Amino acid sequence: MTPQTLDRRAFLAASAATAAGLLSPHLARAADDFAGFSIGVQSYTFRNFELEQALKRTKELGLKSAEFYSKHIPPNSSEDALKAILKLCKEYDVTPMGFGVSGFNDNHDANKKLFEFGKALGIKYLSADPAPDKTGSFDKTFESLDKLCEEFKIAIAIHPHGPSGKGRHRWWSAEIILKAVKDHHKLIGTCLDTGHLIRMDQLGEKLDPAEQVKVMGERNFAMHLKDHDNKKKTDVVFGAPEGRLDIPAVLKALKEVKFTGHIAIEYEANPKDPSPDMKKCVAFLKDAASKVG
DSSP states (O other), X not given: OOOOOOOHHHHHHHHHHHHTTSSOOOHHHHHXXXXXOEEEEEGGGGTTSOHHHHHHHHHHTTOOEEEEOTTTSOTTOOHHHHHHHHHHHHHTTOEEEEEEEEEEOSOHHHHHHHHHHHHHHTOSEEEEEEOOOTTSOOHHHHHHHHHHHHHHOOEEEEOOOOEETTEEOTTOSHHHHHXXXXXXXXXXXXXXXXXXXXXXXXXXXXXXXXXXXXXHGGGEEEEEEOEEETTTTEEEOTXXXXXXXXXXXXXXXXXXXXXXXXXXXOOOSXXXXXXXXXHHXXXXXXXXXXXXX
């Protein structure tokens, strides 16, 4: 995704709406349903639907938060559009917790526009894919992100994307991410994607999502939770025999590292009607969470 712009009037209007309490669903009560974990949806799951239909389906799942992607909340939205988006989120009792996956590079002004957009929405993190400059160095990109994380107090959560093209995505494992961020701002970490970690099997790299959580430790700020069938190369519902995700182990690892971030269930299969499978995922996760001490 290419960073998009947000005009200042829209930013100020949205910020005022957030401050006025426009986003005030019962997130604490929702977390009680999942043993204290903050569980929502990655809106890409509902990419075949417009925003209101995505919100409706999220509410029907009993979830009260989301990480949104650009189709549902465009970063270059007008002032009126942002007001309508935030009002709609309130009507469906779904709070924006994160946004992405967004690209960042050495263009500080472009990066700042996304942080301003994030502040306007009241989100806690931006799931991210930082890119190097033309020389291949990440120095200027992270220098920009260090400053912006400090200014806005919004986390940058780097998202691994498993196999990409003919090889590996540049951020393909927790080890790669941690090496890059360990000396940077404390709000730069990861949004591990369990499905993409599992997909690395296709390239001969067997990654254990629970162990990847432990590697990142306190720099886990969010998670995309999904399972994947590497033979058919498609997502599967939680608990399916074709999948490989050990959800209880992941939840225990998150507890171990004292995770307080957002878990977004993401399901990329059956985009025309993902709700039935998503209901199974929610039920499985709720049961697994109830058994984690």
